[in-house]
Amino acid sequence: MDQVLRSGKYDGLIIGAVQFKKSKLEDMYIKYQQAGIPIVSVVNDTYTPTINAKSLVDWRKLGYQAGQFLVQHSNTSKIRVAIMPGAKGTGWAPDTLAGIKAAIKDFKAQGRVDLVEILWGDTGDKAQRHLVNVLLKKHQNIDYLVGNALAVTAAVTAAVTSASNGSLAPIEKFHQSHPHLQLISTYLTQDVYQLIEQDKVLASPTDLMKDQGIIAMDMMVRILNGQVPGKDMPFRIGPHVPIIHQSNIHEWQFERLFGPRDFKAIKELNWQKNDVIN
DSSP states (O other), X not given: OHHHHHHTOOSOEEEOOSOOSOOTHHHHHHHHHHTTOOEEEESSOOOOTTOOEEEOOOHHHHXXXXXXXXXXXXXXXXXXXXXXXXXXXXXXHHHHHHHHHHHHHHTTOTTTEEEEEEOOOOOSHHHHHHHHHHHHHHOSOOOEEEEOHHHHHHHHSOOOSTTOTTOOOHHHHTTTTOTTOEEEESSOOHHHHHHHHTTXXXXXXXXXXXXXXXXXXXXXXXXXTTOOBTTTBOSEEOXXXXXXXXXXXXXXXXXXXXXXXXXXXXXXXXXXXXXXOO
């Protein structure tokens, strides 16, 4: 961000922050504001007064959709449920959990939904894979795991390491302890989409990331053309949150959600000898 600012080549910044609370980035945000460079936040919210506009969805809605699907899919059965929302320090993971709980309450399912455990953790594959194994080893007869995309993906795939030949996915490794375990993701990734196609994951709400990117770019163009967020255009806006499941996935093409299947984002950074990374 500092290199981008110092280059003087750019008119605006679109950023997907990974931390909600005020952080070291605030100093950079202020520098951008002082330089007259507008900032649009996309996908992930961030708490700072220096953001000009936001293209976001309410993560409570994603959690609510996942919770509603859980209640409806389980019908009237008593179920044991584990939830892996993500990292506590984010804004989206706690909001996701709040949405799941709200749906369980609104659909009057508190009496039959036993929340076995709520397990927080960083959303990296290694961390989530470890937590899934800890969860399934610790408990018995969990019916549903409602978790972030990395947790759900880790549950049904074997670890990719040099020593992983012949290793089992956690859901297979602990099948005897959890013979009826089914998975619901709290947000959609390319991997989760393919797992729904393969009938390995029941469902996932989607925040329509591609649409959020289009909206963010539109916001930036409007700001650079002189429109004022909150006056001439919304300060915050985002797409409607649908849920994708095994019965309707054919209605949602991969390209509609993510773009071309073979797309890879590659960024070249031409660092100079005098550039210092702190």
